[in-house]
Amino acid sequence: MLLDVQNIHKTYQSADGPSAVLRGVGLSLAAGETLALTGESGSGKSTLLHLIGGLDTPDQGQILVDGQDIGAMDDNGRAHLRRGTLGVVFQQFNLIPSLRVRDNIAFQARLAGQHDAQWAGTLADRMGLADHLNKYPEQLSGGQQQRVAIARTLAPRPRLVLADEPTGNLDETTAATVMDLMLELVRETNAGLLMVTHSENLAGRLSRRLHLRAGLVA
Ligand SMILES: Nc1ncnc2c1ncn2[C@@H]1O[C@H](COP(=O)(O)OP(=O)(O)OP(=O)(O)O)[C@@H](O)[C@H]1O
Numbered sequence: 001m002l003l004d005v006q007n008i009h010k011t012y013q014s015a016d017g018p019s020a021v022l023r024g025v026g027l028s029l030a031a032g033e034t035l036a037l038t039g040e041s042g043s044g045k046s047t048l049l050h051l052i053g054g055l056d057t058p059d060q061g062q063i064l065v066d067g068q069d070i071g072a073m074d075d076n077g078r079a080h081l082r083r084g085t086l087g088v089v090f091q092q093f094n095l096i097p098s099l100r101v102r103d104n105i106a107f108q109a110r111l112a113g114q115h116d117a118q119w120a121g122t123l124a125d126r127m128g129l130a131d132h133l134n135k136y137p138e139q140l141s142g143g144q145q146q147r148v149a150i151a152r153t154l155a156p157r158p159r160l161v162l163a164d165e166p167t168g169n170l171d172e173t174t175a176a177t178v179m180d181l182m183l184e185l186v187r188e189t190n191a192g193l194l195m196v197t198h199s200e201n202l203a204g205r206l207s208r209r210l211h212l213r214a215g216l217v218a
Helices: 044-051 074-082 103-111 117-127 142-154 172-188 199-206
Strands: 003-014 017-029 034-039 062-065 086-089 160-164 194-195 208-213
Touching: 003 044, 017 062, 017 172, 034 044, 034 172, 034 199, 044 160, 044 194, 074 086, 086 172, 103 117, 103 142, 117 142, 117 172, 142 172, 172 199
Parallel strands: 034 194, 034 208, 086 160, 160 194
Antiparallel strands: 003 017, 003 062
16 A cells, blocks of 8 residues: 555644644555545544655654655655655645756655656656756746646656645646646656645545534545
8 A cells, every 4th residue: 555544643732731633544555546635624634644755753653655664764764755655735836936946846756866857857848847947946837837846846756745725826737737747647647646635626526525513534
């Protein structure tokens, strides 16, 4: 199994006392599967995605990515996993302003020691960025910037892509185009995709769907 999440608990401490956000969440995802994670605002979707991405640690439970327990890894191990196996796309594009589009696309693949100029070129073409490779992010529209961010995420050929409302900042038509491209490329590379979304329409286009309610998968 590409991703196996077992019995995850996470409680945040706040001024009002402890708040149990996740209370025994489990899910699994096979290579080539696309899974939508829905739930009301505050239900813990981003929290779960951060835990799976190794950006935070659960209080209890296990997360296995490609059979590796991320809780048993040290910071180096988690950083390595984030660079090589995992790809993350957020609502904010987080492009590097001082780098041209071509170098933004190659950035993570280079960090991971997996830069492949031909694949980077294919991604740029497929994302409709071929005429923009020498531009800087600020010279692009929001939809173009998000396409750069997605190409950058896919450039190291991640096995598992985690996406948090990746088209949430785009207008409906642009969002649909960007999502079509991302789903096509994810399917072609046989990656797994776990995507947080508020959009019913989008959730319906993925192969499976899970709903978080009261700290559990409903
Ligand atoms: N670092 C933190 N410290 C304390 N509480 C937090 C922290 N991060 C999140 N929370 C709380 O945990 C709950 C779940 O937050 P989370 O962002 O995971 O929800 P979400 O389902 O992604 O929401 P949304 O759909 O609005 O993005 C919220 O009540 C939030 O206030």
